[in-house]
Amino acid sequence: MVHSETITVDTRGRGTVELTDRIGRIVADSGADRGLCSVFVHHTSASLIICENADPSVRSDLERYFARLVPDGDPIFRHTLEGPDDMPAHVRSILTQASLSIPISSGRCDLGTWQGVFLWEHRADGHRRRVTVTILGDPA
Template sequence: MRQAFHRLTVDTRGKGLTMITRPICDWVNETGISDGLLTLWCRHTSASLTVQENADPTVRRDIADFFEDLVPESRHYVHDDEGPDDMPAHLRSMLTDIQLTIPVMDGRPVLGTWQGIYLFEHRRQPHRREIVLHLLGE
């Protein structure tokens, strides 16, 4: 059994879903680990990770719009130290997740045909986010 770690830095453009599938697949391939379990960990409380539709960009738009309706910035929040998008970003992160676990077979994450891995930025401003990848396998 072997394990490998990697830190992936992602620059976001502000709110929305940023596809990170390619750099993750490339890194998994580079490790030489053929079969195992990949864990992704987002080191932030105002961004999250998700697996979602990778073909039609309107899906990403509808997801972003849904979260705007579900957790609006216009509501009064006690915690607003970094502005009106601060607490909503934390709540959106809780509703999605900051970690994913994906099986790896034949040197590739096992994703469906239309699945992509995304960093979901919940803040208005662009941010530099760090994702820790841990692959355990043979």
């Protein structure tokens, strides 16, 4: 069986939005007992990560690390049509991921104890992001 849904995620600017529960509901509603959950973000300046979900300082540390690695306004970038955060957002999304694959077991995403799924907004301002969740699985 194949089941697919597209969700909209509103961000508040640079940072993460947890999607674990929303994706989990889609998996549960699909009726898949085992299989694979694919998550894909339809943008070039946001990405998806699986990260620790117990301590938010992990994600803020990642944000600070990426700010040092790919700073806004770096003079090496020529692509600045949408501002000084434009090209850095593209680089950040390329260094992370546009899609994730998560195993499904017993009708649930088979994530580790401390793992959560997050959309990572790389632009300074908030955006409306589109994420497609596709389930390939065997029914219960």
